[in-house]
Amino acid sequence: MEQLLNCFSCQIYKESLTKNHKAMFEIKSNEVTPAAGRLLLSEPLLRDFYFRRSVVLLIDHGEDGSFGVIINKPLKMSLNDVVNGIPEFDAPVYIGGPVASDKVFFLHSLGDEIPDSVPVNDELYWGGNLEALTEKIKEGTVDPDSIRFFLGYSGWTGNQLDDEIKSNSWAVAIPKPEMIMKLKPERMWNKYVSTLGSDYRFWLHLPKDPMLN
Numbered sequence: 219m220e221q222l223l224n225c226f227s228c229q230i231y232k233e234s235l236t237k238n239h240k241a242m243f244e245i246k247s248n249e250v251t252p253a254a255g256r257l258l259l260s261e262p263l264l265r266d267f268y269f270r271r272s273v274v275l276l277i278d279h280g281e282d283g284s285f286g287v288i289i290n291k292p293l294k295m296s297l298n299d300v301v302n303g304i305p306e307f308d309a310p311v312y313i314g315g316p317v318a319s320d321k322v323f324f325l326h327s328l329g330d331e332i333p334d335s336v337p338v339n340d341e342l343y344w345g346g347n348l349e350a351l352t353e354k355i356k357e358g359t360v361d362p363d364s365i366r367f368f369l370g371y372s373g374w375t376g377n378q379l380d381d382e383i384k385s386n387s388w389a390v391a392i393p394k395p396e397m398i399m400k401l402k403p404e405r406m407w408n409k410y411v412s413t414l415g416s417d418y419r420f421w422l423h424l425p426k427d428p429m430l431n
Contacts, residue, residue, distance in 0.1 A: 250390040252279045252379060255339030257391040258286065259410055262424045264387065268316050271426065273406045274372055274388075275325070275398065277336075277344050285373040287314040287325065289366065289398065290406040297322075297367050305356050312403075314368030324351070326365040327399060341395035363399060389414055 252258070258274040260266075268288065276286040291313040297304055300311055301322055314323055325342055326332060331354065332346035354360045374382070382388055391410045401409060411421050 250392060252276055252284065252383065252390050254278050255342070255393075255395065257393050257410055258379075258383075258388045259391055259407060259414070261387055261389070262421045262426075268313065268372070271407045273410060274315075275338070275342075277338055277371075279379065281376055283373065283375050284379045285317075285371050287323065287366075287368045287371050288312065289325075290403040292403050293369070300367075300369065304352055307355050307360070307362065309362040309365055309367060311367045311369060314370040315372030317371050317373045319370030321370065323368045323371055324365055325368070326351075328354075328360070328364055339395040342398060366399070389418060 250256070254276055256276050258272075258276060260269045260272045260274075262271060264270055268291075271290075272288045273290040274286045275289050276284060278285055289312065292310045293313060295311050297307050297309050297311060311322070313319075323345060325338070325344055326335070326346070327341050327343070329335070329343060331350075332343065333350050335343035335346035338344050351360070351365075379388070383390060389411070391413055393410065408422055411418055414421075
């Protein structure tokens with residue numbers, strides 16, 4: 219009897235998962251278009267190593283392509299583990315994406331204190347003069363919470379990202395700029411999915427790995 223109940227429960231779960239997966243691809247776009255400073259939230263069943271339940275901050279989006287960095291996947295290493303010649307600095311390093319994963323990039327809220335930085339939104343800036351940043355770290359005037367470092371970035375060719383959004387591989391969210399640096403990485407995906415509306419609510423209830431249930 220117990221075995222029959224277990225089989226029955228398993229069948230119900232599989233049917234529920236199938237319905238949810240089907241519903242996911244019947245969702246119409248949330249009509250928020252991709253743009254610099256907005257977020258990409260991966261669909262919950264995506265199995266890709268880099269993009270599984272990822273939150274990507276778009277740095278640029280246009281006809282020629284798009285790029286951004288994953289902001290919710292910190293590595294168990296610090297800046298000094300990956301960059302030589304930088305003073306000791308307790309700042310985490312994140313997986314930025316699969317492109318140029320042997321190179322370090324950075325995002326910060328220091329504005330024009332770092333020359334050559336590119337504004338992403340009202341709060342955040344991309345890159346800038348590394349020598350100037352190094353000097354400020356030496357002076358002890360950089361708060362580790364004001365900067366994020368990334369190994370690699372995420373990139374798309376022209377129209378590729380738009381096509382992936384149309385196929386519901388990604389949902390687009392508009393964050394409060396000041397919250398991007400404050401939210402804990404492990405909470406980001408759930409937090410931003412919850413802002414997408416009721417059509418996406420079931421995303422929050424799907425298991426991270428259906429094969430283990």
